[in-house]
Amino acid sequence: MRYESDQERGSVLRTYKQSKGTKMGGVATASGPASDCRAKVWIVDDDTGLLLGLRRVLQAAGFGVEIFESGESLLHAMDSPSPECLILDVHLGTMSGFDVQARLLAAGRSIPTIFMTGRDDTETRRRARRAGAAGYLPKPFDDEALVSAVRAALKRS
Numbered sequence: 001m002r003y004e005s006d007q008e009r010g011s012v013l014r015t016y017k018q019s020k021g022t023k024m025g026g027v028a029t030a031s032g033p034a035s036d037c038r039a040k041v042w043i044v045d046d047d048t049g050l051l052l053g054l055r056r057v058l059q060a061a062g063f064g065v066e067i068f069e070s071g072e073s074l075l076h077a078m079d080s081p082s083p084e085c086l087i088l089d090v091h092l093g094t095m096s097g098f099d100v101q102a103r104l105l106a107a108g109r110s111i112p113t114i115f116m117t118g119r120d121d122t123e124t125r126r127r128a129r130r131a132g133a134a135g136y137l138p139k140p141f142d143d144e145a146l147v148s149a150v151r152a153a154l155k156r157s
Contacts, residue, residue: 038062038063038064039063039064039084039085039150039154040063040064040065040066040081040083040084040085041058041063041064041065041066041083041084041085041086041087041150042065042066042067042068042074042077042083042085042086042087043055043058043065043066043067043068043086043087044067044068044069044070044071044073044074044086044087044088044089044092044097044100045067045069045087045089045092045116046069046070046089046092046093047089048069051067051069052067054067054087054146055067057143057146057147058147058150061147061150063150066083070092070093070094070095071088071092071093071094071095071096071097071099071100071103072094072095074100075100075103075104078104078107078109082109082111083111084111084112084154084157085111085112085113085114085134085150085153085154085157086101086104086111086112086113086114087113087114087115087116087137087150088100088101088113088114088115088116089115089116089117090115090116090117090119090124090128091117091118091119097115098115098127098128098131101113101131102131111157112134112153112154112156112157113131113132113133113134113135113153114133114134114135114136114137114149114150114153115128115131115133115135115136115137116137116138116139116141117137117138117139118138118139120138120139134149134152134153134156135149135150135152135153137149
């Protein structure tokens with residue numbers, strides 16, 4: 001999707017730019033149905049600035065959020081109760097988001113998963129569909145797309 005201006009891209013793009021050294025704008029808030037309130041969402045991305053921005057957006061929308069900078073750190077945290085929704089970057093350091101999801105499924109953890117990627121292509125979209133993705137977000141995406149994808153994923157759980 002092409003955007004006419006940075007303003008149209010939303011605050012997630014501004015957050016992404018901040019992580020790359022440019023100035024960030026405000027974070028939009030969104031209110032949702034009471035059923036969203038405090039649903040637990042875990043996010044995995046190796047870009048710390050983006051992780052912090054995504055957490056702010058989802059917390060403002062009423063979700064409980066935990067962030068992880070690697071697939072391995074998320075897998076170590078799986079001793080605790082599972083989240084209701086998982087957001088995985090496709091391209092992580094040593095293991096891909098698809099690898100993380102496969103390991104969770106092998107361990108009996110079926111969690112509605114949204115894949116996000118900065119390298120959107122036909123094969124990645126195909127792999128996400130085959131993996132049973134609850135959502136797919138090509139970067140950059142705006143706050144509304146993020147919150148809507150999480151709400152849709154929660155309806156699947």
